[in-house]
Amino acid sequence: MDSRYIVLALPVFALSILLEILLSARRPQLRYHLHDTLGSLSCGISQQVLLGFLSVGGFVVYQLVQQHASLFAISPSSPLAWVALLFLDDFCYYLYHRASHRVNFFWATHVVHHQSEEYNLSTALRQSGLTGLTSWLFYLPIALLGFPLLMWLTMHTFNILYQFWIHTRLISRLGPLEWIFNTPSHHRVHHGINPRYIDRNHAGIFILWDRLLGTFAAEDKEPVYGTVKPLASFDPIWANLSDWQRLWQMSKATSRLRDKIWVWLAPPEWRPADLGGPVTVPEIERTEQRKYDVTTPRPLNAYAVFVFVSALAGGIVFLQWNAGWPLWQRIAIAVELLWALWAWAAVVEERRGIWAIEIVRSLSLAPLGLLLPLSLKVAWLGFLVVQLAFLAAVAVPQQRAASLGK
Numbered sequence: 272m273d274s275r276y277i278v279l280a281l282p283v284f285a286l287s288i289l290l291e292i293l294l295s296a297r298r299p300q301l302r303y304h305l306h307d308t309l310g311s312l313s314c315g316i317s318q319q320v321l322l323g324f325l326s327v328g329g330f331v332v333y334q335l336v337q338q339h340a341s342l343f344a345i346s347p348s349s350p351l352a353w354v355a356l357l358f359l360d361d362f363c364y365y366l367y368h369r370a371s372h373r374v375n376f377f378w379a380t381h382v383v384h385h386q387s388e389e390y391n392l393s394t395a396l397r398q399s400g401l402t403g404l405t406s407w408l409f410y411l412p413i414a415l416l417g418f419p420l421l422m423w424l425t426m427h428t429f430n431i432l433y434q435f436w437i438h439t440r441l442i443s444r445l446g447p448l449e450w451i452f453n454t455p456s457h458h459r460v461h462h463g464i465n466p467r468y469i470d471r472n473h474a475g476i477f478i479l480w481d482r483l484l485g486t487f488a489a490e491d492k493e494p495v496y497g498t499v500k501p502l503a504s505f506d507p508i509w510a511n512l513s514d515w516q517r518l519w520q521m522s523k524a525t526s527r528l529r530d531k532i533w534v535w536l537a538p539p540e541w542r543p544a545d546l547g548g549p550v551t552v553p554e555i556e557r558t559e560q561r562k563y564d565v566t567t568p569r570p571l572n573a574y575a576v577f578v579f580v581s582a583l584a585g586g587i588v589f590l591q592w593n594a595g596w597p598l599w600q601r602i603a604i605a606v607e608l609l610w611a612l613w614a615w616a617a618v619v620e621e622r623r624g625i626w627a628i629e630i631v632r633s634l635s636l637a638p639l640g641l642l643l644p645l646s647l648k649v650a651w652l653g654f655l656v657v658q659l660a661f662l663a664a665v666a667v668p669q670q671r672a673a674s675l676g677k
C-alpha cells in the first residue's frame with residue numbers, strides 16, 4: 272500500500288475519531304482511553320514507517336510474476352477488470368486473514384491488530400509492523416492473472432481503507448446490508464474473545480466469503496474485545512515482538528523435533544503434549560474483563576502526549592516525503608520515530624531508567640537538524656529546547672521523589 276494514500280486519508284481518520292470521541296463522551300462504556308488510543312495509533316504509525324522498507328520485496332516479486340508469468344494481459348481501462356479485481360482482492364484478503372488467525376507464523380504479526388481491549392476507530396489503525404513481510408504472498412494469484420501492480424495496489428488500498436469505519440460500537444445493525452457487506456456488527460464479532468466468536472468473520476469488504484465458507488457468526492451479544500492472552504503493555508515495539516517470543520520459547524521448550532517445527536505452523540491454541548497440550552478458550556463476560564491500564568501522574572501523561580504528538584508529526588513528514596531521501600537518512604529518521612513511539616509508552620509505564628534514556632533520545636534528535644534547510648533549522652532548535660525543558664520539568668521532580676523513596 273502506498274503510504275501517501277494513507278497521508279491523504281489522515282484528515283478523514285482524525286475527524287472521524289474526533290467525532291466518535293464526542294459522540295461517546297456521555298456513554299462511559301464507550302469512552303476512549305488515552306493510553307489505549309495512543310498505543311493503537313503508535314502501532315499504526317510504526318507500521319506505515321516500516322512498510323516502505325518491508326514491502327519492497329513483495330512488490331518486486333508481484334511485478335516479476337505479473338510481467339513474466341501472467342495468464343492474461345489485463346488493462347486498467349477496463350471497468351469489468353476493476354469489478355473483478357474488487358472481488359478477487361477481497362477474496363485473497365479473506366484467505367490471508369483466515370490464515371493469519373489459524374497459522375502461528377502469520378498470527379504472530381496479525382495479533383497486533385487484536386491486542387486492544389477497546390473497540391473504536393483508533394483500533395482500526397492498530398496494525399502490525401511486520402505484515403508487509405508476508406501478506407503479499409496471498410495476492411500472487413492476482414499477479415498471475417495479469418493485473419498490473421499499480422492497479423492491484425489501488426484496489427487493495429481501497430479495501431484496507433473500507434475497513435476503517437467498521438471499527439465502531441456506535442453503529443448497531445444495518446439491515447439488509449448485513450447480508451452482503453462486512454459491517455461494524457460483523458467485525459465486532461471478529462475482535463471478540465468469547466469462545467463462540469473466536470476465528471469468525473474474516474471478511475474485508477464482503478461478508479459473503481464467511482457465509483459461504485462456514486466462518487460466519489452473527490453478533491448475538493456484545494463481544495469481549497482483545498486477545499485471549501492479553502498483551503498488558505502499551506509499548507508498540509513489544510506489541511510486534513511478543514508473540515514471536517512466545518513461539519520461540521515454546522519451540523525451545525518442547526522436546527520433539529516435529530513439535531519444534533509444528534509450533535510455527537500450528538493454530539494459536541495448539542501446545543505440544545509435553546507442554547500441556549492444546550489450550551481451551553475460556554468463557555468470559557464483559558463485566559469480568561479486567562482491562563490493562565496504568566495510573567500515571569498527570570505531568571508524565573502530558574509529557575508522553577507531547578512525545579507522541581511530535582512522533583505523529585514526524586511520521587506524517589516521513590510518509591509524505593521519505594521516498595526522495597537517501598536510504599541512510601530514511602533509516603535514521605525511521606529509528607528516531609520508532610524510538611519516540613516506544614518512549615511515550617515507557618514513560619507512562621514508568622520503566623526503569625527511562626529518564627536517562629530520554630536524555631539520550633532527546634540529544635540524539637539534534638543532528639537531524641543538519642538535514643533541514645536553514646529556515647527550518649531554527650524551528651528544529653526551538654523544538655529541541657521545548658523537548659529538553661519539558662523533559663527536565665517532568666523528570667527532575669520524578670527523580671527527586673524517587674530518591675526520597677516516595
Ligand SMILES: [Zn+2]
Pocket residue numbers: 368372381384385461
Ligand atoms: Zn483478524
Ligand SMILES: [Zn+2]
Pocket residue numbers: 384394395438458462
Ligand atoms: Zn479489525
